[in-house]
Every structure is written in structure tokens, then in C-alpha cells.
Amino acid sequence: MIDLYGISSPNVLKVIIMLEETGLTYDLHRIDIWAADQFTDEFKALNPNSKVPVIVDHDGLGGQPVTLFESGAILFYLAEKLQAFLPSTPQDRYATMQWLMLQMGTIGPMFGQATHFRSSAPAGQEYSLSRYTTEVHRLYDVLEARLSQADYLGGEDYTIADMATWPWAAMYHEQNGVELSRIPAVKRWIETIAARPAVVRAHQDWPSLVAYALERRASADPDKRDRLHGRGRYARGPRP
């Protein structure tokens, strides 16, 4: 039994997909990041970095509970635990890890910043929005080049690298003005993964999670919203 702490975010969806793919039993606990739930001592005991997703696997190493944050580490842990979705041959295994790292280190942060500057930044942030949107377009091209050569990011097989990248690639093309018809290999890969029964199941509660996020965001106290985004009285360091 696994406790998953999350909201409707691509980093959480990738873990839900893995849990559905592997058939593990889990409970999803909603964290209201707009009400600063992630900064409580209770949550920081799970993740000192105050972000979702986090899992607590009650049947972890040696039968003892394991608590893990960082979605890439969670996918890697579950893949090793179940010997699933991580190839065993060294070449494919490292290829999978390389694409997983690209998602964690670059795709997630760049797509995330583009979304932030599009939806939450005050006016006058055109430079930032343009910089991150350009990065998003460039990264779709990187995916297109890879997926023109291989069925999946790690090679022939569907792996945790695809699970990590798919939620970002599938959800953010439209708002960034990326035309899928221009990147047919990415389009094929998005559609193939979307049709997987586990991915369909992973979306069963998604509309309710999205509705929860929209409602919490709309009713957020302005000070808590500033805290979430590290601005206003929460901004630190030299001012520009």
C-alpha cells in the first residue's frame, strides 16, 4: 500500500501512471499548495523541499516504510522494486536514465517556468515568457528527433522515461503554440501512450483533481499565493 501526496500536476501524474501500470494499491492525498500545506512541519517531514509528489511505501525496503520525494527518484525506485519499465541491458538502461534526467533537469523546469510566466506573472515579464517558451519549442524538437529514430525515449520499450515525459509533452503543446502536426513522431508517441489502459485509468480522477486545483487557486489568500511563488514579502536576494 502506497500513500501518494499530490495535486493535478504533471509530476504527480507520472507517478499515478507508474502506479497504474504496475497495479500497486495507492491512496492519493490532496495537498493544497495554495493554502501552504506544503510548508507545514508535517509535510516537511515527508519532503524538506516542500513539493509534491511524495510517496510513502508501507511495504518498502526490507518490508519497512520508505518515504521518497522527487518524481524521477520515485519512478526509479518503483521500477527497481518491481523490475519493470527499466530495461536490464546496460545500453537501454542508460538511455532510459538519460532521457529521465533530461525530463527532470530540463523539460520539467523549462515547461514549468513557461507556464508560470504565462499564467501567474505580473505584466512586463515578456522577456522571461519568451525565453521559456522558446526553450519549450526547442525541447519538443529534441523529442521529435529522438522519437523519429526510436519508438520510445529509451529505445524499443516503453519505460519510466516515457512516463516522466509524457504528461509534460501531452499537456503543454497547445498553450505554448506548438503544432503537433509539425512534430509527427511526438504526436504518434503521445497518442500511443494516451491509449494505454493504465494511462486511461490514471486519468479517471483527473477532472476532479483539476477542479480541486482550480477552486483552491481561485480562493487562495494573496499572501499565501505570494508565498507559493516566492514573491512580495517572500522574495529573497538582491532586487533587480
Ligand SMILES: N[C@@H](CCC(=O)N[C@@H](CS)C(=O)NCC(=O)O)C(=O)O
Ligand atoms: N523536481 C520535482 C518538482 C516538484 C514540483 O515542482 N512540484 C510542484 C507541483 S508540479 C509543487 O509541489 N509546487 C509547490 C511549491 O512550489 O511550493 C519533482 O519532479 O518531483
